Amino acid sequence: MSAWPDGYGLRILETVDSTLNEAARIAPALQGPEWILARFQTAARGRRGRPWSNPRGNLTATLVMRPGGAPEQAALRSFVAALALHDTCVAVTGRAEGLALKWPNDVMLNGGKLAGILLESAGQGGGVSYLAIGIGVNLAEAPPADSVEPGALRPACLLAETGAAVTPDEFLGHLASAYAARETQFTTYSFAPIREAWLARAARLGERIVARTAKSETSGIFRTVDATGNLVLETSKGPAVISAAEVFF
Numbered sequence: 586m587s588a589w590p591d592g593y594g595l596r597i598l599e600t601v602d603s604t605l606n607e608a609a610r611i612a613p614a615l616q617g618p619e620w621i622l623a624r625f626q627t628a629a630r631g632r633r634g635r636p637w638s639n640p641r642g643n644l645t646a647t648l649v650m651r652p653g654g655a656p657e658q659a660a661l662r663s664f665v666a667a668l669a670l671h672d673t674c675v676a677v678t679g680r681a682e683g684l685a686l687k688w689p690n691d692v693m694l695n696g697g698k699l700a701g702i703l704l705e706s707a708g709q710g711g712g713v714s715y716l717a718i719g720i721g722v723n724l725a726e727a728p729p730a731d732s733v734e735p736g737a738l739r740p741a742c743l744l745a746e747t748g749a750a751v752t753p754d755e756f757l758g759h760l761a762s763a764y765a766a767r768e769t770q771f772t773t774y775s776f777a778p779i780r781e782a783w784l785a786r787a788a789r790l791g792e793r794i795v796a797r798t799a800k801s802e803t804s805g806i807f808r809t810v811d812a813t814g815n816l817v818l819e820t821s822k823g824p825a826v827i828s829a830a831e832v833f834f
């Protein structure tokens with residue numbers, strides 16, 4: 586396993602409501618970035634207020650940090666984390682085949698959703714007091730296919746799809762060092778190389794996709810992700826630049 590990265594803390598909890606809640610609780614006294622790994626969460630949440638199923642054996646972890654900089658810059662770490670997750674999946678399975686990234690930050694395996702990321706932050710006066718990157722990976726078990734909304738990706742599981750039996754501790758060991766390497770790339774060279782690497786792993790680039798918000802639906806050809814992380818679709822009315830949406834294939 587990779588060496589644990591310098592400067593990153595680790596706390597392991599048997600049971601917690603949510604590692605994102607724990608991140609908010611410990612953030613005020615944080616000395617440096619810290620990973621929180623939970624064996625079990627009683628109130629795990631996913632994006633858009635959905636519950637997140639977290640059977641034992643899957644990875645449920647949050648990285649909490651005080652990144653400084655503007656909120657828009659901090660938010661780009663969702664791409665940093667997605668790339669680090671992709672790197673980790675390649676490292677633990679020994680192959681990149683079947684792995685892809687779905688905007689903004691899902692990791693897909695063989696067309697299903699293997700992992701999700703939920704960013705939460707707080708701040709005042711244009712600053713970020715803390716950033717929490719919550720990560721769930723279906724290592725051992727995927728939730729039932731009928732538990733996701735119509736049109737959403739089917740849940741996929743690393744063990745069933747690849748035969749790789751990886752424990753949450755092993756996976757986090759790789760993920761922590763992969764994240765630290767991508768974080769250094771981000772802080773040194775800014776978003777450009779992260780964006781390029783993300784696009785090289787993007788699912789459905791150049792194909793028609795649908796971006797849905799609570800108020801609207803935009804169908805178009807997925808052209809790129811711009812320099813600020815927005816999704817860019819080519820539609821019949823011209824380019825659509827989308828900052829937040831759920832993407833459907």
Ligand SMILES: O=C(O)CCCC[C@@H]1SC[C@@H]2NC(=O)N[C@@H]21
Nearest residue numbers: 603629630631632646701719721
């Ligand atoms: O909806 C998604 O795709 C994001 C899922 C994020 C789940 C993780 S599990 C660890 C952390 N704690 C939570 O309550 N949620 C995130």
